[in-house]
Amino acid sequence: xxxxxxxxxxxxxxxxxxxxxxxxxxxxxxxxxxxxxxxxxxxxxxxxxxxxxxxxxxxxxxxxxxxxxxxxxxxxxxxxxxxxxxxxxxxxxxxxxxxxxxxxxxxxxxxxxxxxxxxxxxx
Numbered sequence: 001x002x003x004x005x006x007x008x009x010x011x012x013x014x015x016x017x018x019x020x021x022x023x024x025x026x027x028x029x030x031x032x033x034x035x036x037x038x039x040x041x042x043x044x045x046x047x048x049x050x051x052x053x054x055x056x057x058x059x060x061x062x063x064x065x066x067x068x069x070x071x072x073x074x075x076x077x078x079x080x081x082x083x084x085x086x087x088x089x090x091x092x093x094x095x096x097x098x099x100x101x102x103x104x105x106x107x108x109x110x111x112x113x114x115x116x117x118x119x120x121x122x123x
Contacts, residue, residue, distance in 0.1 A: 053077065
């Protein structure tokens with residue numbers, strides 16, 4: 001059973017994936033799960049592997065999307081990303097973490113913004 005929150009999240013991820021493809025990214029995988037956490041979208045931007053956190057939200061006083069990613073969440077994402085790269089034989093491949101914010105107004109089209117290099121791989 002889906003909640004309103006999960007529907008917003010799923011819609012945001014679909015919009016983010018289409019947006020990334022429209023600007024030349026190749027989406028490699030969605031919702032990669034590992035014991036440490038989950039990566040919403042794994043993509044390639046040229047030669048760089050990009051791990052994307054999608055923040056979808058309705059308008060309100062929630063602050064910037066990147067501010068909503070706690071230090072604990074970033075650590076889990078880095079561990080999960082490193083596990084992804086190791087499992088795919090991508091050692092030595094350049095990577096970065098981006099954030100896609102999807103604002104879903106009650107009326108009108110969504111607004112999408114990309115924050116490239118929101119935080120480091122930490123390796």
